Amino acid sequence: xxxxKKIKDDLFWVGGTDRRLxxxxxxxxxxxxxxxxxxxLKDEKTVLFDTVDWAVSSQLFENLEAVLGGRALDxxxxxxxxxxxxxxxxxxxxxxPEVKVVCNAKTxxxxxxxxxxxxxxxxxxxxxxxxxxxxxxxxxxxxxxMVHWPEVMVTYDTTDKILFSADAFxxxxxxxxxxxxxxxxxxxxxxxxxxRYYTNIVGKYGASVQTLLKKAAGLDIQMICPLxxxxxxxxxxxxVDKYLTWSSYAPEEKAVMIAYGSIYGNTxxxxxxxxxxxxxxxxxxxxVYDVSSTHPxxxxxxxxxxxxxxxxxxxxxxxxxxxxxxxxxxxxxHALQNRTVAVIENGSWGMVAARxxxxxxxxxxxxxxxEPTVSIKSSLKAGQEADIEAxxxxxAASLAL
Ligand SMILES: Cc1cc2nc3c(=O)[nH]c(=O)nc-3n(C[C@H](O)[C@H](O)[C@H](O)COP(=O)(O)O)c2cc1C
Numbered sequence: 001x002x003x004x005k006k007i008k009d010d011l012f013w014v015g016g017t018d019r020r021l022x023x024x025x026x027x028x029x030x031x032x033x034x035x036x037x038x039x040x041l042k043d044e045k046t047v048l049f050d051t052v053d054w055a056v057s058s059q060l061f062e063n064l065e066a067v068l069g070g071r072a073l074d075x076x077x078x079x080x081x082x083x084x085x086x087x088x089x090x091x092x093x094x095x096x097p098e099v100k101v102v103c104n105a106k107t108x109x110x111x112x113x114x115x116x117x118x119x120x121x122x123x124x125x126x127x128x129x130x131x132x133x134x135x136x137x138x139x140x141x142x143x144x145x146m147v148h149w150p151e152v153m154v155t156y157d158t159t160d161k162i163l164f165s166a167d168a169f170x171x172x173x174x175x176x177x178x179x180x181x182x183x184x185x186x187x188x189x190x191x192x193x194x195x196r197y198y199t200n201i202v203g204k205y206g207a208s209v210q211t212l213l214k215k216a217a218g219l220d221i222q223m224i225c226p227l228x229x230x231x232x233x234x235x236x237x238x239x240v241d242k243y244l245t246w247s248s249y250a251p252e253e254k255a256v257m258i259a260y261g262s263i264y265g266n267t268x269x270x271x272x273x274x275x276x277x278x279x280x281x282x283x284x285x286x287x288v289y290d291v292s293s294t295h296p297x298x299x300x301x302x303x304x305x306x307x308x309x310x311x312x313x314x315x316x317x318x319x320x321x322x323x324x325x326x327x328x329x330x331x332x333x334h335a336l337q338n339r340t341v342a343v344i345e346n347g348s349w350g351m352v353a354a355r356x357x358x359x360x361x362x363x364x365x366x367x368x369x370x371e372p373t374v375s376i377k378s379s380l381k382a383g384q385e386a387d388i389e390a391x392x393x394x395x396a397a398s399l400a401l
Contacts, residue, residue, distance in 0.1 A: 002066035014063035016056025017174035033174030044135025045074040054087040078103040106151035146208035161222035170228035181230035196301035209247035251307035255285035260312040261324030277392035315347035337365035
């Protein structure tokens with residue numbers, strides 16, 4: 001049975017939701033599922049905006065058939081040629097043999113890599129600022145290379161002022177009946193997943209996102225239709241502000257994230273004591289994580305959120321505890337920068353964790369390392385409270401700046 005949502009008289013959501021997938025991109029846990037959004041416009045011509053992941057393909061085709069109501073599908077616009085949006089493109093072409101594929105030249109190359117159908121005979125190639133008219137609606141195209149993949153573009157409906165934003169403004173989380181962000185408590189229920197989606201999927205490409213945001217600032221946008229998660233028609237500026245913050249690598253909040261990697265619990269003990277001493281100093285925004293039991297994607301998202309980061313690690317085979325090493329390398333891979341950082345190390349015979357963590361942090365841009373570094377020989381001993389107090393003082397002073 002079709003499951004469709006009406007957006008405007010002539011625009012419909014025809015996507016699907018997946019609550020079975022454990023790992024998005026086979027990498028990121030999605031306990032709240034994910035939605036794959038596709039949209040259909042019924043103008044003088046009919047247009048499908050992107051397709052969906054194969055997992056929800058049958059839902060897409062039932063939806064498409066129901067919305068088209070016997071009409072032909074004239075165009076499919078491919079904003080993003082990643083398989084979670086285009087796995088069903090070949091099947092669209094098979095079912096609607098007259099359909100033309102509107103996309104840019106780079107997209108054609110990628111379509112040829114993934115599929116064997118004849119794209120050249122049906123491609124309508126568009127470039128930046130080209131216009132495309134379907135009757136009442138006229139569209140323009142804005143190239144958005146590396147707002148995830150090199151071929152990405154976004155499509156702007158100049159008639160209804162709607163931005164079809166590809167992966168930009170998307171989020172993890174399956175839709176629960178409500179399609180619009182203003183129908184849910186987005187800040188309470190969705191923001192953490194939106195941040196985790198952005199930082200892990202697009203976080204590395206902040207400069208490209210900034211370029212897109214600058215171009216988009218010149219458009220009068222009344223609605224954003226992303227490829228994952230709710231559609232935006234109210235308070236768009238609030239969400240755009242989040243994107244401006246995340247893509248510029250500015251901390252979202254004055255907050256302390258304490259991440260610890262501990263085998264027997266002594267490094268954990270130091271992390272907990274530091275959290276208490278920070279709280280004693282009036283700091284309220286503190287988040288403590290065990291890196292062994294927290295997925296690295298959460299650590300990446302939290303590091304983008306927080307201004308101050310403390311990494312506490314046991315020494316492990318002459319190196320950093322493996323789960324902590326993974327987190328630090330993930331943060332570098334996602335281009336995290338502009339943070340104030342402190343480190344705590346532990347070891348029983350040859351401590352190297354602090355030096356090696358500092359080396360990894362030095363490989364990230366504009367990271368300030370706060371002293372003192374706390375070194376623990378196996379377990380904290382009487383007298384070492386002062387070391388933790390001194391670190392808490394340094395963090396509190398830096399937060400107050
Ligand atoms: C597999 C393994 C390798 C270790 N390698 C080192 C090492 O290279 N240098 C060192 O000083 N301690 C090493 N340790 C000891 C721990 O770092 C040390 O006992 C530390 O106090 C553990 O802190 P925790 O209580 O937070 O787990 C190793 C421990 C394990 C289990």
